[in-house]
Amino acid sequence: MSSCIHRFFNRSAILFLVALYLIPLAHVKCFAQENNSSPSSGIITVPSISNLIDTPNDHGNSITITWKVGSYDPSFVPMGYVILRSDKADRAYDSIGFQLIGETSFVDTGNLLNGKDYYYKLRVEGTDVLSTLGGPVQASGQWFHSGKMATFVVTVLFCVTVIIVLIFARRGREFYIRPIAGINAIDDAIGRATEMGKPILYVPGLGSASEVATIAAFTIMGRVAKRTAEYRTRVIVPCYYPESMIVAQEVVKSAYLDAGRPDLYNEKEIFFLTQEQFPFTAAVNGIMLRDKPATNFFMGKFYAESLMLAETGFEAGAIQIAGTDEPIQIPFFVAACDYVLIGEELYAASAYLSRDPMQLGTLKAQDWGKAALVILLIVGIISASVFGIDFFIRILDVNVM
Amino acid sequence: MGTSELLWNGLAAILTLAIFSFLYRDNPFYKFAERLVAGVSAGYWTMLLYHTSFTDKVIVPIFQQNEWWYIIPSILGLMMWTRFSRKWSWLSRISLAFYIGISAGVALPISMYASIYKQLEASMVPIAFDMAGINSVLVTIGLICSLAYFFFSKEHSGLFGKVSRVGIYTLMIGFGAGFGLTVMGRISLFIDRVLFLKDYILALFGA
Numbered sequence: 001m002s003s004c005i006h007r008f009f010n011r012s013a014i015l016f017l018v019a020l021y022l023i024p025l026a027h028v029k030c031f032a033q034e035n036n037s038s039p040s041s042g043i044i045t046v047p048s049i050s051n052l053i054d055t056p057n058d059h060g061n062s063i064t065i066t067w068k069v070g071s072y073d074p075s076f077v078p079m080g081y082v083i084l085r086s087d088k089a090d091r092a093y094d095s096i097g098f099q100l101i102g103e104t105s106f107v108d109t110g111n112l113l114n115g116k117d118y119y120y121k122l123r124v125e126g127t128d129v130l131s132t133l134g135g136p137v138q139a140s141g142q143w144f145h146s147g148k149m150a151t152f153v154v155t156v157l158f159c160v161t162v163i164i165v166l167i168f169a170r171r172g173r174e175f176y177i178r179p180i181a182g183i184n185a186i187d188d189a190i191g192r193a194t195e196m197g198k199p200i201l202y203v204p205g206l207g208s209a210s211e212v213a214t215i216a217a218f219t220i221m222g223r224v225a226k227r228t229a230e231y232r233t234r235v236i237v238p239c240y241y242p243e244s245m246i247v248a249q250e251v252v253k254s255a256y257l258d259a260g261r262p263d264l265y266n267e268k269e270i271f272f273l274t275q276e277q278f279p280f281t282a283a284v285n286g287i288m289l290r291d292k293p294a295t296n297f298f299m300g301k302f303y304a305e306s307l308m309l310a311e312t313g314f315e316a317g318a319i320q321i322a323g324t325d326e327p328i329q330i331p332f333f334v335a336a337c338d339y340v341l342i343g344e345e346l347y348a349a350s351a352y353l354s355r356d357p358m359q360l361g362t363l364k365a366q367d368w369g370k371a372a373l374v375i376l377l378i379v380g381i382i383s384a385s386v387f388g389i390d391f392f393i394r395i396l397d398v399n400v401m
Numbered sequence: 402m403g404t405s406e407l408l409w410n411g412l413a414a415i416l417t418l419a420i421f422s423f424l425y426r427d428n429p430f431y432k433f434a435e436r437l438v439a440g441v442s443a444g445y446w447t448m449l450l451y452h453t454s455f456t457d458k459v460i461v462p463i464f465q466q467n468e469w470w471y472i473i474p475s476i477l478g479l480m481m482w483t484r485f486s487r488k489w490s491w492l493s494r495i496s497l498a499f500y501i502g503i504s505a506g507v508a509l510p511i512s513m514y515a516s517i518y519k520q521l522e523a524s525m526v527p528i529a530f531d532m533a534g535i536n537s538v539l540v541t542i543g544l545i546c547s548l549a550y551f552f553f554s555k556e557h558s559g560l561f562g563k564v565s566r567v568g569i570y571t572l573m574i575g576f577g578a579g580f581g582l583t584v585m586g587r588i589s590l591f592i593d594r595v596l597f598l599k600d601y602i603l604a605l606f607g608a
């Protein structure tokens with residue numbers, strides 16, 4: 001009996017000892033398993049990469065990572081996630097960015113090559129806890145930007161309208177263009193300068209040669225230069241950009257050729273001043289006061305210098321014709337100039353002057369476009385106000401970036 | 402104010418007064434200030450463009466980063482220099498055409514977005530029966546009438562003429578508000594300059 005009891009206790013002691021050994025071992029093993037998923041206490045679930053795609057509508061070299069955030073104890077809330085990237089799944093990962101805990105996406109644009117595999121992971125800031133592996137994914141460029149569909153459709157419709165109008169124009173249909181006072185005054189203003197024996201100052205604005213307002217200014221400049229060539233009147237053209245100067249020289253040269261007086265063309269009177277706003281203004285003011293032009297043209301893009309230029313020209317006693325599409329500057333020209341082309345009148349002026357069927361057709365198509373916009377506006381307001389439909393507002397939500 | 406600061410601020414004060422002297426009439430002080438500022442800015446831009454365009458966009462990519470495709474725009478840039486030759490000056494037009502065409506193409510969607518889509522989107526607000534609703538109606542009428550003013554292929558007579566006249570009145574109200582706002586901004590700039598002169602004079606006399 002005693003030996004049985006002894007054996008029982010021995011066995012129990014052994015079991016106890018084994019249990020004593022196994023319980024902590026099991027605990028350690030269990031902890032080790034937990035440790036694989038969340039080594040830091042407080043992390044309940046790790047973040048996981050939910051979407052890994054090539055960034056749409058771009059020229060490539062960009063990948064967008066989206067993830068589901070992990071969950072955490074209130075006692076432990078990490079600051080954010082470190083975004084890790086590698087070009088091999090099992091290689092070392094480089095840190096390429098950081099996002100705060102509330103963010104769920106990241107756009108990687110750092111030295112990515114198109115067509116190459118990339119892998120991503122997230123690391124919880126301040127810990128070694130990693131998200132699930134994302135990848136492989138490749139960056140690539142797109143030929144078509146789906147966010148610009150509305151622009152594409154409108155442009156195609158506009159082009160079709162222009163072509164239709166152009167066909168009508170070529171068949172002999174004449175299009176009416178309402179008189180534009182500022183344009184009608186151009187010939188009188190040039191005539192005045194000729195009679196007074198003084199030069200004409202033509203400032204093609206502070207916009208680059210590629211801006212629509214500057215292009216319109218060059219068209220009007222061609223007309224002015226042709227007249228000055230016919231009347232043998234000097235035309236001075238100070239330019240803000242070197243490339244504007246080159247275009248202006250070409251325009252004036254062509255106009256003098258058209259007028260049959262290439263000998264009168266003087267390249268030095270179309271010159272670059274400076275590419276800084278107020279020094280340019282000061283220099284043009286100086287020209288107005290010293291050369292005393294009888295007529296000043298301010299056509300194109302103008303900014304804060306508009307009033308300074310127009311006021312100085314007024315003080316110098318010149319007749320002034322201005323045109324700009326900068327709404328904030330128009331009032332200053334209205335206040336200090338004799339004639340002003342308001343906004344789109346500047347663009348219309350080129351068609352009005354040239355009477356070119358192509359330009360007239362474009363103008364007509366623009367009017368139709370405006371009519372369509374007015375109709376769209378009225379329909380959109382009524383549908384939003386009466387029926388609560390925001391369809392027309394949503395189709396205008398275009399992504400241009 | 403240290404001696405160095407006093408000297409530089411003194412120069413700024415003299416140039417400020419030289420520019421203000423234009424309010425009386427053109428004079429040698431204004432001429433000096435005008436030519437100084439124009440010359441300095443032209444020189445500044447030359448160096449800035451050399452570093453930001455020639456060095457950063459030509460030298461570094463082609464010769465240091467071996468990005469050879471930068472040669473294409475560089476050749477287009479060099480073609481601009483052919484203007485110095487009567488025989489080859491036509492080549493510069495290719496560069497200009499490329500530059501203007503690309504810029505206009507890039508500007509088109511952005512311009513449509515800013516000038517048409519966003520404006521229309523902002524105008525298509527549901528009209529409520531309150532003061533804000535009345536405001537929206539007035540803005541919409543003003544917008545439609547202003548657009549009517551910019552119809553060029555229709556004679557502005559009869560009812561359409563009246564609508565476009567309302568449009569030009571609307572535009573003038575907008576221009577007046579813009580004028581007042583900008584003049585206020587200019588007066589602020591003037592006050593800032595006068596305060597600068599006052600501070601300088603006080604510092605000069607040790608007050």
